[in-house]
């Protein structure tokens with residue numbers, strides 16, 4: 001299974017799953033119809049399945065027109081069934097979703113919104129994390145509590161380290177600045193920062209990331225580290241309080 005990225009809007013990515021030799025693709029979180037359609041037409045592809053992580057407009061904006069044109073199956077989180085249109089198949093924790101023979105397991109990952117799914121293709125070592133785990137960051141807590149998001153992220157952190165994480169936004173450089181402010185001594189952050197700057201200068205993407213990399217770099221997965229606790233003035237703080245404070249500071253950074 002191949003994964004392609006279509007950059008849309010200011011910093012969104014739409015993901016395209018495909019198999020060698022087949023015109024059928026799956027789309028994850030189509031923000032808009034036009035850029036996805038232009039990708040499909042130029043490559044002679046048709047949409048078989050759409051996977052949706054959550055209800056925000058920059059994740060669902062292209063569904064209606066893609067469904068109208070391709071009559072594809074749309075899969076979304078059951079908990080969001082009052083606020084996502086054109087869905088055929090509501091799924092929840094542990095459900096299996098197939099794109100052709102490729103199997104994903106649904107992980108409920110609330111925090112950014114109360115209903116939020118990630119899709120884990122274990123056989124391909126990849127995860128579509130929507131707006132929960134980002135490269136060196138995490139989604140804003142629009143609906144969930146700090147504890148809810150922390151539990152979600154810790155759960156994702158327990159996936160195999162080589163799991164490739166496709167998150168929906170290109171926020172890495174901004175996230176890096178915040179992370180380096182918290183952990184100026186973290187050498188891995190320094191090195192990765194240089195690499196990302198170069199990539200962006202060349203017009204390349206910094207997504208996907210991996211679980212292993214995020215455990216070294218992402219302050220939201222590192223609230224147990226003494227340096228992170230000290231940085232938010234909670235050296236002996238409860239982990240949820242540290243997490244909440246790191247998130248609060250990022251919101252105002």
Ligand SMILES: [Zn+2]
Nearest residue numbers: 054056112131
């Ligand atoms: Zn969102």
